[in-house]
Amino acid sequence: MSQxxxxxxxxxxxxxxxxxxxxxxxxxxxxxxxxxxxxxxxxGKLPSLDLGAIIPALAETRLFVxxxxxxxxxxxxxxxxTSVTIDMAMLIIAxxxxxxxTAMFGVLAGLWGYVRLSQGTELALPGINRLxxxxxxxxxxxxxxxxxxxxxxxxxxxxxxxxxIILAPVLLVSL
Numbered sequence: 462m463s464q465x466x467x468x469x470x471x472x473x474x475x476x477x478x479x480x481x482x483x484x485x486x487x488x489x490x491x492x493x494x495x496x497x498x499x500x501x502x503x504x505g506k507l508p509s510l511d512l513g514a515i516i517p518a519l520a521e522t523r524l525f526v527x528x529x530x531x532x533x534x535x536x537x538x539x540x541x542x543t544s545v546t547i548d549m550a551m552l553i554i555a556x557x558x559x560x561x562x563t564a565m566f567g568v569l570a571g572l573w574g575y576v577r578l579s580q581g582t583e584l585a586l587p588g589i590n591r592l593x594x595x596x597x598x599x600x601x602x603x604x605x606x607x608x609x610x611x612x613x614x615x616x617x618x619x620x621x622x623x624x625x626i627i628l629a630p631v632l633l634v635s636l
Contacts (some may be wrong), residue, residue: 462604463604465604466604466605469556469559469600469603469604472560473559473560473563473600476560476563476564476567477563477564477566477567477570478567478587479567480563480564480565480566480567480570480571481565481567481570481571481574482570483571484567484568484570484571484572484574484575485571485574485575487610488571488572488575489575492579510603512572512576512584515572515589516569516572516584517556519565519569519572520569520589520592522591522592522595525558525591525592525595526591526632526633527567527633528558529558529565529595529598529599529632530630530632530633531629532551532554532555532558532599532602532631533602533625533628533629533632534605534625534626534629534630535551536551536602536608536622536625537621537622537623537624537626537628537629538622538623538626539551539608540608540611540612540618540621540625541619541621541622546621547608548607548608548609548612551602551608552603552608554606555599555600555603555607556599556603558595558599558603559596559599559600559603562592562595562596563596564595565592566592569589572584572605590599608633
């Protein structure tokens with residue numbers, strides 16, 4: 462594993478932890494505000510926290526499916542072209558998407574922790590599998606199968622590019 466990949470994993474772990482702790486802190490502060498801040502004008506007007514609305518919005522993965530399919534298509538097209546700038550852009554996008562999805566997992570973990578500690582119940586997380594698949598795809602494309610790796614394959618990179626171009630629409634409609 463390269464140092465770049467190890468650094469990405471470290472940042473992902475830290476992001477997950479920070480977002481989980483931050484989410485729990487925000488939720489508990491909201492509960493405190495609602496409980497003890499009713500007389501304060503701004504705080505007293507805060508609506509109750511509706512976890513039922515937050516969780517489905519976080520678990521909705523259609524955006525990541527669309528972005529993932531377009532990323533695979535863009536990677537295929539960029540492999541046909543020869544541009545260090547395009548390769549760098551695709552790498553940065555893949556890393557950013559990995560971190561964004563990791564942050565979403567952190568928020569879900571924080572909400573799960575809140576529900577578990579305060580209500581003693583389990584939290585249903587619909588669609589978490591798709592989110593995990595999106596994270597794996599973006600992580601692999603930002604570490605093991607980045608465009609620079611394919612460029613080292615010589616003429617086989619064109620086969621990989623064609624496979625990505627064909628795979629992108631399939632991903633879009635099947636996930």
